[in-house]
Amino acid sequence: MAKSSTTMASFKPFFFFFSSLLYFSTAQSPPPPPPPQSLINAAETLSNSGYISMSLTLELIADTVISRAAKNSLTGSALTIFSPPDSSFSDFGQPSLSHILLHFSPVSISLSSLQSLPFSSKIPSLSPSSSLYVTSVSSDSRVSINNVEIVGSPIYDDGYVIVFGIEDFFTQNFTQPETNRNPNFKSSPQCIRLDPFSRFYEVSLMLKSKGYLIMSSFLELQLIGFLKNTELKLTVFAPMDDAVVGFSGDFPVYQQLFLRHLVPCVLYWTDLNEMVNGTEFKNYVNGLSLTITKVNDVSFVDGVEITYPDLYYNDWVVVHGLQSLIPLPDQIDGEMHEDPVKPEVDVSIAPDRSEF
Incomplete structure (x- = not known):
């Protein structure tokens, strides 16, 4: 299988995780009227x-x-x-x-x-x-x-x-x-200005309307969305809520769960279709990567079918919908041994020395 490797400079986004996320993961209110x-x-x-x-x-x-x-x-x-x-x-x-x-x-x-x-x-x-x-x-x-x-x-x-x-x-x-007319305003060289609305607001609305409440909540909680003039390129592989609800009380895994569904670049559906089978991308989790494979014109990311391509996209973020979570490498290996019919997914884990 031919393989091309793409390595990208990554950065660590800021994370705020609140207990309100549990609400979104365990209870979905009926959709409002049109x-x-x-x-x-x-x-x-x-x-x-x-x-x-x-x-x-x-x-x-x-x-x-x-x-x-x-x-x-x-x-x-x-x-x-x-x-x-x-x-x-x-x-x-x-x-x-x-x-x-x-x-x-x-x-x-x-x-x-x-x-x-x-x-x-x-x-x-x-x-x-x-x-x-x-x-x-x-x-x-x-x-x-x-x-x-x-x-x-x-x-x-x-x-x-x-x-x-x-x-x-x-x-x-x-x-x-003017801000300095606010009687509570105190000038400080250490303060930064945050936008009142996150740049993730629009994509979050769309995800909520399609049943991806948990991934929507993760995006809404990113402080980087409120920062001005921040260059950001992102592809989000969003699993359905049913696939994530089992982790609703497992706070320690939230960061890794969220980050392994991101790639620090914009990959539209047309880009994925044109890629060489087996193209590999470094994602946000140290030592892990995501591999794009194709079987009979169906595209997979680490063995998980991309069922809803281009759910949302603009010039800096694109969202592709998945039915299930992207598994960790040891889970992939176990599933491949149990189900030989499943398309082969080659996930290589190389030491990440980018921070050394």
């Missing part, structure tokens, strides 16, 4: 809660909202709506479409998430020319955005769409507040 139905339900709840003007407006622009959310590359399935009261519509009149879209964000943001965002954090909106900024600090009793306070808890939340009441319309062309 976005159009979510907006219909949200409009009805707004009307029943006394926000009649915003309810009618939402019914009129629902198609535009879904279209704009899709153009923002956030799958069109997550949305946060900030609703002014009817009195604001009476005083202001019917706002322009651009202005009303400022009150829609293509991310699903819970109240606790809003409370945790630092002062001056930018929140994306569907308005083409304006943005939203957090103007409250952690010590404030209420969250404010663009100097407009959020009123209480969400009016509506189905897992896709969240609706908050606010005291008035957001101001267009609001200037991002």
Whole structure:
């Protein structure tokens, strides 16, 4: 069997693993209704809660909202709506479409998430020319955005769409507040700036919608996703939740389990198809590698069939779905002896001297 070897410079991503991962691995809530139905339900709840003007407006622009959310590359399935009261519509009149879209964000943001965002954090909106900024600090009793306070808890939340009441319309062309105006701000040369939303947010949404909640949670917990100007190239081989749930209480293996499903480069499905049978890639686990093999036009990674190629991809990350976990080398050897019909997988383990 011909073999080519590709060795890549690897780096160690930062890891935060929380006990909440156990929830995702043991219980899956039923999927929310599709976005159009979510907006219909949200409009009805707004009307029943006394926000009649915003309810009618939402019914009129629902198609535009879904279209704009899709153009923002956030799958069109997550949305946060900030609703002014009817009195604001009476005083202001019917706002322009651009202005009303400022009150829609293509991310699903819970109240606790809003409370945790630092002062001056930018929140994306569907308005083409304006943005939203957090103007409250952690010590404030209420969250404010663009100097407009959020009123209480969400009016509506189905897992896709969240609706908050606010005291008035957001101001267009609001200037991002300077961080040093935050009374709690203390300058420190040791501090770094983190983005309020991880670059893994979009791929995480997609994985959750396809039943890969555990791998989605692993990606969401990576601190590197919140760092600016960080070069990152990644291929993720994502096993289904059913394959990972048996490790839900085994915290010591989480790091190795996650890392052995990554390759530090972008490998699209077309790239995998064009590779020489037996091409080997160094991955993130010291001493281990992943080998791509093919049998009758079916591609395998370390003997595991790639069942859902190109689940998600952009210019720096691609996700391929698997039905099962990528096994450790000793597991592969045992399975090959037990099942001689299974396609041969050659996994060579060479000492990793890259750190010496």
